[in-house]
Amino acid sequence: MRVSESMIHGTTQIYGVIGDPISHSLSPSLQNPAFAALGIDAVYVTFRVAPASLGDALRGLLALNVQGINVTVPHKSDVFQYLDAVTDTARKIGAVNTLRNDSGHWIGENTDATGFIRSLEPLGLSLSGSSVGMLGAGGAARGVAVGLLNAGVSRLFICNRNHERAIVLAELLQASFGQQSVRAVSLEQIEKEELNLLVNTTTVGSDGYSSPANLNRFDKLEAVADIIYRPSRTPLLLEAEKLGLPNLNGGGMLLYQGTAAFSFWTGRPAPEIIMRKALDEHLSKI
DSSP states (O other): OOOOGGGOOTTOEEEEEEESSOTTOOHHHHHHHHHHHTTOOEEEEEEEOOGGGHHHHHHHHHHTTOOEEEEOTTOTTGGGGGOSEEOHHHHHHTOOOEEEESSSOEEEEOOHHHHHHHHTGGGTOOOTTOEEEEEOOSHHHHHHHHHHHHTTOSEEEEEOSSHHHHHHHHHHHHHHHOTTTEEEOOHHHHHHSEESEEEEOSSTTTTSSOOSOOGGGOSEEOOEEEOOOSSSSOHHHHHHHHTTOOEEOTHHHHHHHHHHHHHHHHSSOOOHHHHHHHHHHHHHTO
8 A cells, every 4th residue: 555645644653664674565555554444643664674773773763753663574583672571472482573662662562473373263273282283493483383382282393494493492482381382303203293283484385386395294184374475375285285184374374463463553453354455455466
């Protein structure tokens, strides 16, 4: 959604997203229609912020009374040191993707966890007591893992190409959720587990050709989720379709992390139908 001059007034509140690079962000297309739908005098813009300028940028945004900020790569972890407070969820994840200006103080939240869990609703899974395999151990994996464990997943198996990173993430999660809940395993090991859900949190498949796993090798698998949303059907999801497995892409996670951020800033329910329509229209043009 293009912001026109008629939308900007002396009273207009400013929101935005910081990252580097940032021109690819879909967040303005998600948040500006939401503000307009509820009649909120606000505008959402992008700010390219280099890592070396992160502290100065956050202080400057506060000084300019910017009301809320989304945080994307490469700042999700480094931003912690500049915040006055963070939520328990953000602390467990070890990353922040949303900031709210609370009377001149930055409050940090992470909406990836709740966004991912909400996105799973079409699969009709009961996560409580379930077993889940997760591919990847990067920043996105942290939010997905905390969301799953908060939802009651009893066993989470983490597989990463760099096994040491999987071990580090598993140990981080074990500190909050217990050693019996999380294990770092190899791809061969995860294929032998009885899984209710397999989640890809890596970027493998975003090229439209590669896949992080061969689903035919899994002994028992009920559903597949891929947090990639471009392309909408990754090779992993196409394989899941051929095997008759319920599956979904990352579009829902993108939507619901955005709706959660909107509510965190405004204290109001997000206009989800409007935001979904705006997101779908934008993605259809890509």
